[in-house]
Amino acid sequence: MKTYLRILQYARPLANFLPQYLVYTVLGTFFGLANFTLIIPLLQVLFDKTDKVPQVAPTHLPAFHFGLDWIKDTFNYFFAGMLAAQGKLGALAFVCVIVVVSVMLSNLFRYLSLRLLATVRARVIRNLRRALYHRIVELQLGYFSGERKGDLLSRFTSDVQEVETSVVNTMTAVIQEPFKIVAFFALLFYISVPLTLFTLILLPLSGGAIAGVAKRLRRQAEISQSTLGSMMSVIDETLGGIRVIKAFNAQGYIKGKFEEQNDNYARTSRRIDNTRDLASPFSEFAGVSVVAGLLYYGGTLILGGHSSLTGETFIGYVVLFSQVLTPAKALSGSFGNIQRGLVAGERVLRIIDTEPTVRDRPGALVLPPFAREIELRDVQFSYGDTPVLYDLNLTIKKGQMVALVGPSGGGKSTVADLLPRFYDASGGQLLIDGHDVRACTIHSVRDQMGIVTQESILFNDTIFNNIRFNTEATEAEVIEAAKIANAHEFIVASPDGYQTMIGDRGGRLSGGQRQRLSIARAILRNPPILILDEATSALDTESEKLVQEALQRLMAARTSLVIAHRLSTVQHADEIIVLQHGRIVERGTHDELLRRPNGVYQRLSSLQTNAALV
Numbered sequence: 001m002k003t004y005l006r007i008l009q010y011a012r013p014l015a016n017f018l019p020q021y022l023v024y025t026v027l028g029t030f031f032g033l034a035n036f037t038l039i040i041p042l043l044q045v046l047f048d049k050t051d052k053v054p055q056v057a058p059t060h061l062p063a064f065h066f067g068l069d070w071i072k073d074t075f076n077y078f079f080a081g082m083l084a085a086q087g088k089l090g091a092l093a094f095v096c097v098i099v100v101v102s103v104m105l106s107n108l109f110r111y112l113s114l115r116l117l118a119t120v121r122a123r124v125i126r127n128l129r130r131a132l133y134h135r136i137v138e139l140q141l142g143y144f145s146g147e148r149k150g151d152l153l154s155r156f157t158s159d160v161q162e163v164e165t166s167v168v169n170t171m172t173a174v175i176q177e178p179f180k181i182v183a184f185f186a187l188l189f190y191i192s193v194p195l196t197l198f199t200l201i202l203l204p205l206s207g208g209a210i211a212g213v214a215k216r217l218r219r220q221a222e223i224s225q226s227t228l229g230s231m232m233s234v235i236d237e238t239l240g241g242i243r244v245i246k247a248f249n250a251q252g253y254i255k256g257k258f259e260e261q262n263d264n265y266a267r268t269s270r271r272i273d274n275t276r277d278l279a280s281p282f283s284e285f286a287g288v289s290v291v292a293g294l295l296y297y298g299g300t301l302i303l304g305g306h307s308s309l310t311g312e313t314f315i316g317y318v319v320l321f322s323q324v325l326t327p328a329k330a331l332s333g334s335f336g337n338i339q340r341g342l343v344a345g346e347r348v349l350r351i352i353d354t355e356p357t358v359r360d361r362p363g364a365l366v367l368p369p370f371a372r373e374i375e376l377r378d379v380q381f382s383y384g385d386t387p388v389l390y391d392l393n394l395t396i397k398k399g400q401m402v403a404l405v406g407p408s409g410g411g412k413s414t415v416a417d418l419l420p421r422f423y424d425a426s427g428g429q430l431l432i433d434g435h436d437v438r439a440c441t442i443h444s445v446r447d448q449m450g451i452v453t454q455e456s457i458l459f460n461d462t463i464f465n466n467i468r469f470n471t472e473a474t475e476a477e478v479i480e481a482a483k484i485a486n487a488h489e490f491i492v493a494s495p496d497g498y499q500t501m502i503g504d505r506g507g508r509l510s511g512g513q514r515q516r517l518s519i520a521r522a523i524l525r526n527p528p529i530l531i532l533d534e535a536t537s538a539l540d541t542e543s544e545k546l547v548q549e550a551l552q553r554l555m556a557a558r559t560s561l562v563i564a565h566r567l568s569t570v571q572h573a574d575e576i577i578v579l580q581h582g583r584i585v586e587r588g589t590h591d592e593l594l595r596r597p598n599g600v601y602q603r604l605s606s607l608q609t610n611a612a613l614v
């Protein structure tokens with residue numbers, strides 16, 4: 001129920017539709033009830049009991065008062081008038097016309113309420129997707145390494161869809177049907193108290209059984225949605241890794257993996273359908289049994305002369321009662337659907353409720369323009385419970401270039417991720433001009449940094465838009481940046497120049513071209529601090545020369561932290577830090593480190609020189 005209400009909150013402002021919706025519901029129910037109640041006078045005409053009508057009909061039009069009596073008296077007044085003026089056929093026609101008019105009105109109001117609901121549904125889904133997307137964009141990087149991408153995608157697609165079909169569509173049932181049931185019962189009580197009490201005893205029995213079915217459905221729906229998430233992950237991995245799959249002849253392997261998830265999903269879906277389908281025959285059976293019991297009980301009352309009910313009122317009563325079963329069935333049917341939707345809703349809300357761990361503190365400082373130095377003071381960091389950095393101390397003065405080198409897994413990328421606050425240090429401090437970055441707004445910290453990573457993340461858009469990315473730069477500025485980044489020539493040689501689409505993640509470009517585009521992007525932003533994660537993938541000599549040149553120009557007059565895999569590229573660094581197992585094991589300039597006997601740097605250097613010679 002809590003989840004249901006929370007999902008409905010996304011329809012806010014409720015005041016825009018709820019009062020209108022309630023009015024439509026009340027009027028729709030009223031005219032719906034009138035239809036079936038009119039069966040009683042209809043039967044009176046047909047069974048020739050019309051002589052009783054003038055006895056109960058008022059002689060003049062009753063003054064308005066709120067209640068069923070007024071409606072009944074007004075009807076009887078006109079009914080008796082019609083009977084007197086036009087005879088029985090005229091009275092029959094009168095009742096039929098009223099039935100038609102009230103059916104029309106009840107359907108009109110039903111349609112209006114459905115229209116209103118369509119607006120609400122679209123709003124709930126749009127707002128829910130928006131909240132989910134915003135939260136995903138805000139969550140810290142670490143969140144994503146713990147989640148499967150396919151599963152996240154399935155929350156956007158199938159889970160939100162499920163909420164739409166199951167929760168929002170059942171709003172009609174959940175709001176209207178209970179109202180209808182209450183109205184029906186009020187009328188039933190009005191006609192006969194003992195009969196209605198009798199039915200009330202039987203109804204909870206079927207209600208209890210339906211609740212059992214709903215519980216089972218909920219459990220199954222949980223399994224189903226998470227299976228779908230796993231299947232989406234396999235699809236996502238397949239699309240991302242299609243080249244590797246083909247190269248390793250792994251089609252059979254990946255198909256097997258997919259089949260397993262697909263079969264699992266089909267199995268749970270079948271189970272859910274089986275359970276859900278059980279609800280309808282069951283409630284039908286329970287409903288008819290109650291009606292049969294009612295017929296028997298009512299029949300004995302009337303036949304035994306213990307009731308003032310006439311035959312036609314009793315038939316009218318039974319018809320009305322059988323109509324209670326429709327909303328009751330709709331309600332119990334939607335309980336099954338709601339369970340499925342609530343599970344999906346909870347999966348979506350779980351992400352929306354995840355608070356980002358890296359975020360602005362209240363009253364966070366806007367970091368002033370970078371002026372002096374970046375300092376890591378006794379910095380420690382753990383991924384979860386696994387420590388990866390221990391007591392790092394490091395200072396990068398303005399205008400300096402500091403390189404991080406060392407064996408794979410030593411913690412270089414982690415150090416680089418701390419600067420733009422992709423992660424916050426678990427211990428110690430990271431200071432920029434003496435300001436702890438955790439006390440500064442994330443936006444102001446990242447605003448001062450340019451990042452060029454190993455995998456140049458580009459978007460499926462034009463070259464121009466990829467360079468201009470999120471800046472207000474003019475065309476001339478974009479071209480200037482591309483020239484500095486050695487990218488202009490290949491861009492103008494592309495089919496549509498700067499307007500060439502680069503494909504998904506820049507797939508239509510070479511590795512070197514992608515890198516030069518991201519260098520151009522960094523040049524355009526003109527940040528004082530640069531973080532470079534040097535490409536490990538070997539570029540050909542020509543391409544590498546162009547990239548290196550572009551990087552030199554980018555770094556000129558800036559402060560930079562460079563993660564270097566090839567030592568040749570950082571020989572001129574002001575300081576080289578050798579990281580191993582999360583600790584600084586050596587530091588100094590290239591020459592100093594080379595002179596150190598049996599040093600890690602010296603060993604790495606000779607390994608690379610030998611590799612180059614081979």
Ligand SMILES: Nc1ncnc2c1ncn2[C@@H]1O[C@H](COP(=O)(O)OP(=O)(O)OP(=O)(O)O)[C@@H](O)[C@H]1O
Nearest residue numbers: 142145383388406407408409410411412413414415
């Ligand atoms: N998201 C993560 N969750 C858990 N552990 C991680 C995560 N990212 C990295 N690690 C671990 O942290 C350690 C340091 O990784 P890091 O990527 O910083 O090393 P690196 O020196 O940059 O390596 P490489 O040169 O191979 O890129 C490694 O042991 C790695 O397994």
